[in-house]
Amino acid sequence: MPLQVAVQMDPLEAVNVEADTTFLMMLTAQARGHQLWVYTPDKLALEDGRVSARGRPVRVKAEKGAHADFGPWARKDLSEMDVVLLRQDPPFDMAYITTTHFLEAIHPKTLVVNNPAEVRSAPEKLFVTGFPGVQPPTLVTSDAEAIHDFRARHGDMVLKPLYGGGGSGVVRLAADDSNLDALLELHALIGREPVIAQKFIPAVSKGDKRILLVDGEPVGAINRVPAAGQVRSNLRVGGRAEAVELTARDQEICAIIGPELKRRGLLFVGVDVIGDYLTEINVTSPTGAQQLKRFTGIDAADILWTRIETLRAAR
Secondary structure: OOOEEEEEOOOHHHOOOOOOHHHHHHHHHHHOOOEEEEEOHHHEEEEOOEEEEEEEEEEEOOOOOOOEEEOOOEEEEHHHOOEEEEOOOOOOOHHHHHHHHHHHOOOOOOEEEOOHHHHHHOOHHHHHHHOOOOOOOEEEEOOHHHHHHHHHHHOOEEEEEOOOOOOOOOEEEOOOOOOHHHHHHHHHHHOOOOEEEEEOOHHHHHOEEEEEEEOOEEEEEEEEEOOOOOOOOOHHHOOEEEEOOOOHHHHHHHHHHHHHHHHHOOOEEEEEEEOOEEEEEEOOOOOOHHHHHHHHOOOHHHHHHHHHHHHHHHO
């Protein structure tokens, strides 16, 4: 049966049709006969316990510059939709958190992917700390003295904002780099959140592996190789994608975290693995599905929609 699908995302007009995972999800849903309706997070509203959004029906096609044909603007009660895809990009700030509170009011009657309460309770760089033995030495704090002590014990490290995304603000600091205090001051000016200090993993020069999981099961991976002289491998900042196979260690990591992802209703997740270490569990708007399909033929979006349709049928 065709589903009524609302997509909460950043402006559809600006997406890269050749790389955007949300766009692939929409193309796949449309090809399976589902009806699409799209809105941006700022168009959400909560009134008398009812959650609505102002948006537009849309048909999509993989054509640059002409990838979306919109219908007229209207306000819809989201409890009348079958599925809502929660897909806007970080930063994971209070505005983002507020949208999860709104969407929690309609889930699971309307299936929200991913479960908004669990998105809120699983910040991507903190959630991973709940799985001992899979992460490199990592410190989360605002205490400059603790960060200096961490570097004294571990040498070269990576410093990154706790709630950033897409590689924004990630820097490598050598053991003798004199810029640490200045960087901490900059972070303090931006916000009150702690920062993450993480032992530098030399294997990052060979790539940062993005593994996609659907309902706790790994479906495939791509390797994101940083540009020469860079530590960040995110595709948004110049990383290069290539095909890669899952190693025994990758499978082990997925087996450790998969049951918890499934229990929480985190249906579409992207994890980042460098060498033998898990560095992040991405639950907001994981990317990489288009590259995975291009390099391996594995269609994570199609696998996801099969699972969504099964869940909706069961309800």
